[in-house]
Amino acid sequence: MAELPLRDRAGNLLLAVRRVAESDLTRLAAAVPVPASVVVAVHAGAVLMMFDRRRQQWELPGGTREAGESSHRAAARELAEETGICEVVLTFAAVAEFALTRPARQELLAVYRTDLGAAPALSLSEEGLGFRWWSPGERVGADMSPLDAEIAARVLADVV
Known part of the structure; x- marks a missing residue:
């Protein structure tokens, strides 16, 4: 695991990854926004990463919550x-x-996990250009979000 805080190429910082009860998200959101969710999809010890068309990097599947949508529902939909x-x-x-840039703000991200018994058939959306199964033992390349890789590694190792 990397030492936190961890910075990406845009200057965003991953400050912490911590275990809380899902029911605490509403309370936490009163102080710091929780606008998005990601999913650590695990198969055979590896994590599914998608190549994001806009950011041009490998990252976890996920995205922004829609109005009135729970973090769990956003994770499943995304x-x-x-x-x-x-x-x-x-x-x-x-x-x-996170401490994010452009614009400067603090945010929380809801992180979910799913363990897949078999490798799923994957289908690309307009947001993605490809998929890969990444093992936390592999090097994090310049084309991978170091923040997402660290979140995935910590969730997979159950070190949060």
């Missing part, structure tokens, strides 16, 4: 939209805390 993976059990794993 996973389905971005990968084609539907109807899987998502377990709340952690909350990740």
Whole structure:
């Protein structure tokens, strides 16, 4: 695991990844926004990463919550939209805390995990250019979000 805080190429900082109860998200959101969710999809010890068309990097599937949508529902919807993976059990794993740039702000990210018994058939969306299974033992290349890789590694190792 990398030492936190961890900075990406845009200057964003991953400050912490910590275990909280999913029911605490509403309370936490009163102080710091929780506008998005990601999913650590695990198969055979590796994590599914998608190559984001806009940011040009490998990252976890996920995205912004829609109005009135829970973090859990956003995670399930984004996973389905971005990968084609539907109807899987998502377990709340952690909350990740960020200091972001452009514009400068603090945010929390709801992190979910799903363990896949078989490699799923994946389908690309307009947001993604490809998929890969990444093992936390592999080097984090310049084309991978170091923040997402660190979140995935911590969730997979259950070190949050």
